[in-house]
Amino acid sequence: MTGDGGSNRRGAAEAAPATGDLLVALGVVGLAAVVLWQAWAIPVSPIYAKVGPTLVPIMAGLGLLVFGAALVVSALRGGWQPKDEKAITPDRLALGWVLGGLALNVLTIGPLGFTLASVLLFVCVTRGFGSRQPLRDAAIGATFALVAYLGFAKTLNINIGAGLIENGIEWLIATFKTGWRGR
Amino acid sequence: MDGFNGLITGFGVALTPMNLLWCLVGTTLGTAIGVLPGLGPALTIALLLPITFKVEPQAAFILFAGIYYGAMYGGSTTSILLNTPGESASIVTSMEGNKMARNGRAGAALATAAIGSFVAGTIGTLGIAFLAPVVVDWALKFGPAEYFALMILAFTTVSAVLGSSAVRGLAALFFGIWLGLIGIDLQTGQARFTFGVQELFDGINVIVVAVGLFAVGETLYNAATYRNSETKITPLKGSLMMTKLEWKRSIGPWLRGTAFGFPIGAMPAGGAEIPTFLSYYTEKKLTKYPEEFGTTGAIEGVAGPEAANNASAAGVLVPMLTLGLPTSATAAIMLSAFQSYGINPGPLLLQTQPALVWGLIASLFIGNVMLLVLNLPLIGLWVKMLQIPAPLLYAGILVFATIGTYGISQSYIDLILLYVVGIIGYLMRRYDFPTAPVIIGMILGPLAEQNFRQAMTISAGDWTVFFTRPLSLIIIIIALSLVVVPKIYAMAKESQRRQNPAR
Numbered sequence: 072m073t074g075d076g077g078s079n080r081r082g083a084a085e086a087a088p089a090t091g092d093l094l095v096a097l098g099v100v101g102l103a104a105v106v107l108w109q110a111w112a113i114p115v116s117p118i119y120a121k122v123g124p125t126l127v128p129i130m131a132g133l134g135l136l137v138f139g140a141a142l143v144v145s146a147l148r149g150g151w152q153p154k155d156e157k158a159i160t161p162d163r164l165a166l167g168w169v170l171g172g173l174a175l176n177v178l179t180i181g182p183l184g185f186t187l188a189s190v191l192l193f194v195c196v197t198r199g200f201g202s203r204q205p206l207r208d209a210a211i212g213a214t215f216a217l218v219a220y221l222g223f224a225k226t227l228n229i230n231i232g233a234g235l236i237e238n239g240i241e242w243l244i245a246t247f248k249t250g251w252r253g254r
Numbered sequence: 255m256d257g258f259n260g261l262i263t264g265f266g267v268a269l270t271p272m273n274l275l276w277c278l279v280g281t282t283l284g285t286a287i288g289v290l291p292g293l294g295p296a297l298t299i300a301l302l303l304p305i306t307f308k309v310e311p312q313a314a315f316i317l318f319a320g321i322y323y324g325a326m327y328g329g330s331t332t333s334i335l336l337n338t339p340g341e342s343a344s345i346v347t348s349m350e351g352n353k354m355a356r357n358g359r360a361g362a363a364l365a366t367a368a369i370g371s372f373v374a375g376t377i378g379t380l381g382i383a384f385l386a387p388v389v390v391d392w393a394l395k396f397g398p399a400e401y402f403a404l405m406i407l408a409f410t411t412v413s414a415v416l417g418s419s420a421v422r423g424l425a426a427l428f429f430g431i432w433l434g435l436i437g438i439d440l441q442t443g444q445a446r447f448t449f450g451v452q453e454l455f456d457g458i459n460v461i462v463v464a465v466g467l468f469a470v471g472e473t474l475y476n477a478a479t480y481r482n483s484e485t486k487i488t489p490l491k492g493s494l495m496m497t498k499l500e501w502k503r504s505i506g507p508w509l510r511g512t513a514f515g516f517p518i519g520a521m522p523a524g525g526a527e528i529p530t531f532l533s534y535y536t537e538k539k540l541t542k543y544p545e546e547f548g549t550t551g552a553i554e555g556v557a558g559p560e561a562a563n564n565a566s567a568a569g570v571l572v573p574m575l576t577l578g579l580p581t582s583a584t585a586a587i588m589l590s591a592f593q594s595y596g597i598n599p600g601p602l603l604l605q606t607q608p609a610l611v612w613g614l615i616a617s618l619f620i621g622n623v624m625l626l627v628l629n630l631p632l633i634g635l636w637v638k639m640l641q642i643p644a645p646l647l648y649a650g651i652l653v654f655a656t657i658g659t660y661g662i663s664q665s666y667i668d669l670i671l672l673y674v675v676g677i678i679g680y681l682m683r684r685y686d687f688p689t690a691p692v693i694i695g696m697i698l699g700p701l702a703e704q705n706f707r708q709a710m711t712i713s714a715g716d717w718t719v720f721f722t723r724p725l726s727l728i729i730i731i732i733a734l735s736l737v738v739v740p741k742i743y744a745m746a747k748e749s750q751r752r753q754n755p756a757r
Contacts, residue, residue, distance in 0.1 A: 110447075114444055124441070124446060131699075135428045138428065141421045142421060151422070161684065162477065165481065166477055173470070176669075177669055180669065181666070192649070192652055196473070196648055197645035199477045200477060202643075211646060212649060212653065219657050
């Protein structure tokens with residue numbers, strides 16, 4: 072992410088800090104802080120135990136803290152990623168489409184049901200990967216989602232987020248079955 | 255029960271028509287996901303974990319074992335034809351295999367990989383059958399202190415020794431351990447790290463984390479790099495029938511690769527990378543055709559590492575079944591499948607569930623035969639799968655990932671967690687953190703805590719128990735030296751380099 076092209080990993084002292092690496096390292100330290108804070112907050116049980124419920128959580132927090140700190144040091148010395156990896160800038164637009172699709176899926180899966188939400192997700196992801204045929208993708212996505220839905224719902228007898236379309240199909244299957252039997 | 259009688263029992267279980275069908279489904283599915291770039295056995299088994307509520311344990315494990323072995327076969331096809339190794343252990347296969355394919359010898363490369371996988375898988379499975387009872391005899395003497403020490407050994411090797419960086423591996427491991435701690439503490443009944451969210455009281459489902467890391471994270475990473483990576487499928491050329499000379503050049507590497515892979519995989523430390531690289535360098539040294547290595551592609555460089563990879567995959571099942579100690583992400587997910595049945599893998603598993611364990615082992619033999627047929631005569635089918643356009647493939651993966659988590663639990667919390675873990679998984683890929691330690695830490699962490707507490711209770715709170723029991727002490731010393739010795743060695747080399755700067 073950082074464009075310090077002249078950075079040399081051997082000359083550690085002069086190398087500029089790597090911003091991306093540093094943010095990730097600080098994220099690990101931040102997580103360690105949350106873990107330790109929450110570990111102290113675990114009420115110690117009155118039930119007798121040689122090792123209480125807080126010991127291992129505190130060790131996990133300390134572990135994250137130690138290695139997070141080591142990562143911060145490494146990031147300040149120019150980062151740990153090899154130069155050619157650093158040079159690749161992630162395709163923000165593609166990431167945006169996929170992340171947007173995921174957010175949209177969270178919002179729509181309840182009200183619209185699994186199939187419609189999946190079609191939206193499918194179209195966003197294919198767009199992120201450079202596809203320019205949203206209608207074709209929507210058709211493929213709808214087929215795929217319906218097959219998957221019926222596969223899960225029918226073979227495993229698990230009900231996954233039914234919405235308008237699913238209920239419609241269930242209704243069709245049901246009427247078809249009763250109609251068949253009626254003859 | 256010794257290996258021989260066990261196998262007879264096992265074949266009785268595995269050869270029933272229903273279980274044969276499960277095995278066929280598993281091996282086919284395994285090959286398919288092995289072929290598709292971006293999908294792996296850990297993800298697939300995680301997505302299929304809900305079937306543990308519906309089918310018998312025997313059937314489920316035969317299915318999972320088929321997926322596990324099948325993914326190894328399928329993965330070699332992708333590394334040879336596409337040169338994008340799906341996992342680190344197939345990097346070596348792609349080095350020589352893809353060169354062979356570019357020089358019109360794809361057929362021979364695929365054949366030696368498949369037959370080598372068969373040879374190694376069969377010998378490796380025999381190894382499980384005869385080694386497992388021996389390990390069990392040993393393991394019955396282990397107490398909680400020894401188990402805790404073994405888990406520390408597995409933790410350190412999986413995160414600190416096998417990856418590219420000990421610091422990032424261990425950070426990933428502690429992240430996983432923390433994820434595993436979330437929920438009600440079973441011993442004291444206290445809620446830990448639940449942030450008051452009711453849904454977290456039962457802990458985070460491993461499906462959510464595995465699918466988030468391996469499906470969502472992988473898709474995000476591929477989306478971010480897709481534009482810059484043009485992968486080309488090398489056309490399938492050359493006869494699938496190996497010539498007499500090719501057979502002659504393959505047999506030695508197959509056997510040597512198996513000899514590297516199985517013992518290293520069976521150690522409580524695990525890892526397929528070391529044996530595949532060992533095999534590659536051995537074959538490079540021993541070959542009569544050194545000029546083919548790295549230029550036109552040498553068949554020995556495909557045969558040996560591919561055998562080593564599969565033999566170590568078989569070896570990994572030994573500590574998993576006998577000690578309950580998973581040393582790969584896939585084995586960790588399988589362990590959670592055992593837990594979902596209320597079965598605890600460990601030395602008693604062979605006694606309490608002989609039909610399950612031996613049925614599983616026998617089905618591995620049958621699966622290997624099926625995989626040989628699926629992967630040689632039917633190879634054209636899998637090559638077609640490689641042609642699925644990336645946009646559709648990854649969109650499909652995300653839709654499936656959503657079904658596998660939200661569809662099962664109907665919980666918004668799970669869906670949001672899935673995507674958040676996915677974003678973390680993307681950052682981990684982007685910043686070169688290994689993801690397998692997260693899964694292993696999550697599954698093994700609570701077990702390690704349990705053994706730690708039991709050991710401390712038995713010793714009446716005496717911390718030294720881990721160092722005064724000889725076996726536990728030895729294991730801990732091995733674990734520590736595996737981390738520390740390479741560091742000291744590197745530091746010594748560095749200071750040497752500074753003293754005499756060779757220019």
